Amino acid sequence: MSIEVITHPALAGAAHGFLGRRGGVSTGIHAGLNVGWGSEDDPAATAENRRRATAAVLPGATLVCAYQVHSADVVVVDQPWDEADRPRGDALVTNRPGVLLGILTADCAPVLFHDPHAGVIGAAHAGWRGAIDGVTDRTVEAMEALGADRAAIAAVVGPCIGQKSYEVDAAFEARFVEQDDANERFFRPGKAGHAWFDLPGYVAHRLHAFGVGVVGMLDEDTYAQPERFFSFRRATHAGEPGYGREISLIGLG
Template sequence: MTLEILTSDLLDPLRHGFFSRRGGASSGIFAGLNCGYGSSDQTEVVAINRKRVADAMEVEPEAMIGIHQIHSPTVLTVDAPINGDKPKADAVVTATPGLALTILTADCQPVLFADTNANVIGAAHAGWRGALDGVLEATLDAMENLGAKRENTMAVIGPSISQSAYEVGPDFLDEFIADSPENLQFFANGQGDRLQFDLPGFGLHRLRQAGVGQAEWTRHCTYSDPERFYSYRRSTHAKEADYGRLISAIKL
């Protein structure tokens, strides 16, 4: 099966993509294009999957820049491949041609950024914690340090868990309201004291408030489409032992 790569006109003409799970070598609960070495999948199979992504991005595997994601607002600026352990961060930016910036997700938002006028790109992992703590704004700050301008920067949120699938409790709401009362708009009533949180809507709000030129969500829900996407929450509900990781990438 060939790879399925979701793209956005906002990021053209740069080579980029939000890769679905289709077209990979993994099997069992990881069936498809699992690109996470942090999973319990076979290391050599994950390497095969990542090589397929590298080929699609037209780079060598070592030129695919990844980070050790920790749900933080930390951004890494790179100008060369990373040797050794991956730095702990949740976004990466570059102005160096030939590097492909990558993010792994399984419900959280993968966000790809580009200012094609300044030739600066970025990629961020924005779960609720990272988004609330400012990882998207920090990514834009780091891009500006490389010469980008916010008003010229396009930002695209890839496959993420949608509001209808994201049930949370009242303590979760309290944390968002403490940040800003206007965050109430991203919550809908659920059953009992449960609420439904709009993670992509919150991400788009933060991006637009930060002054990006344009921002959009691809409108793909990871939870509700098991044939195409991995989902941490769906795997948890199914009591599966582990889950695969989707990869998103952008290259100058």
């Protein structure tokens, strides 16, 4: 099975792709294109999956990833680093050709950014914690420091857990509503003491509110599509001992 590379027209000026689990060599619960070193998969399979992912989006590029910690921290990539020495952070920005920025997810929202006029790209990992703490805002600011104009930036929210699959408790909802009463619109009432949270909608809202010029969404629910995507929550609900990670990529040729 070939790798599925999902693209969006708003990012057409950059090599990019939101990849799922199709086309990899991992087996078992990690079956497919698992790229997560922390997934307890066979390291050789993970390395091969990363090689295939890179070749599918920008052949010859150097893949660069951060050690993701659910923060709002952004790393500027001046040159590639060894995987063992990757810095902590949840977003990457660069203006260097031949560097392929990679964000790993398994329900959290990957967001890819491109300012085609300035030649600046970014990639962010927006789980609920990073999203509410402003990881997308910080990514835009880091791109501006490299010469980007937020009004010229296109950002696309990739495959992540959808509202119909994301049940949260009242304390979770209260955290968002306390930040802004208007955030109530991203929660649909559920059973007593619970609600259904629209993570991609909230992330897209943050991008619009921060002045990003073009905001796109893929509307692909990772939880609901086991044949296409890995999902932490789905694996947890199934009682599986681990889960794979998919990768979203963007680079300048």
